[in-house]
Amino acid sequence: MNDIARQQLSIQVESMDLLNGQIKMEAHASAAYLAMASWCEQNGFFTSAKFFFKQTEEEREHMMKIFNFLIDTGGSPISPEISGINHEFSSIKDVFESALQHEVKVTESIKNIVKKARASMDITTERFLDWFILEQVEEENTIRDILDMIELTGMEGVGKQMIDDSIEKWIEEA
Ligand code: MG
Numbered sequence: 001m002n003d004i005a006r007q008q009l010s011i012q013v014e015s016m017d018l019l020n021g022q023i024k025m026e027a028h029a030s031a032a033y034l035a036m037a038s039w040c041e042q043n044g045f046f047t048s049a050k051f052f053f054k055q056t057e058e059e060r061e062h063m064m065k066i067f068n069f070l071i072d073t074g075g076s077p078i079s080p081e082i083s084g085i086n087h088e089f090s091s092i093k094d095v096f097e098s099a100l101q102h103e104v105k106v107t108e109s110i111k112n113i114v115k116k117a118r119a120s121m122d123i124t125t126e127r128f129l130d131w132f133i134l135e136q137v138e139e140e141n142t143i144r145d146i147l148d149m150i151e152l153t154g155m156e157g158v159g160k161q162m163i164d165d166s167i168e169k170w171i172e173e174a
Pocket of ligand 1: 026029058059062106
């Protein structure tokens with residue numbers, strides 16, 4: 001993007017670069033959840049797989065929301081390259097713990113962009129990210145609830161089936 005085009009953005013250049021980083025993060029989350037869906041399918045957690053298939057779609061929607069925001073504000077969204085997707089998990093608990101780690105990182109990243117947007121008086125970007133901040137509260141809360149449930153049921157014997165059966169109610173909420 002040339003200098004004049006960058007000056008005509010309705011958001012700050014720094015925000016645009018940070019939002020491109022966020023696009024990549026959302027795309028990475030989408031790909032990571034697809035790998036988790038695969039693990040769940042292969043290990044007999046079919047409802048959990050459905051949960052992660054839905055999360056995959058949601059993360060792609062998040063990515064596209066930011067992508068389209070950059071288009072609307074005159075920026076240059078970049079289609080991200082994704083690598084390093086983990087397919088190895090030791091248990092269903094490990095899967096959901098990894099998912100929570102992803103969400104916590106995403107939350108921190110979005111808050112960081114909000115802080116920088118605020119510091120540079122980029123109100124457009126700050127307001128745009130309001131929705132994401134609240135969405136992250138829900139995402140983290142859902143996965144924490146699922147991890148609490150896994151603690152209660154345990155992962156041995158009937159616990160394993162109970163975990164998967166219980167995921168159904170979070171598919172709508174997630
Ligand atoms: Mg997201």
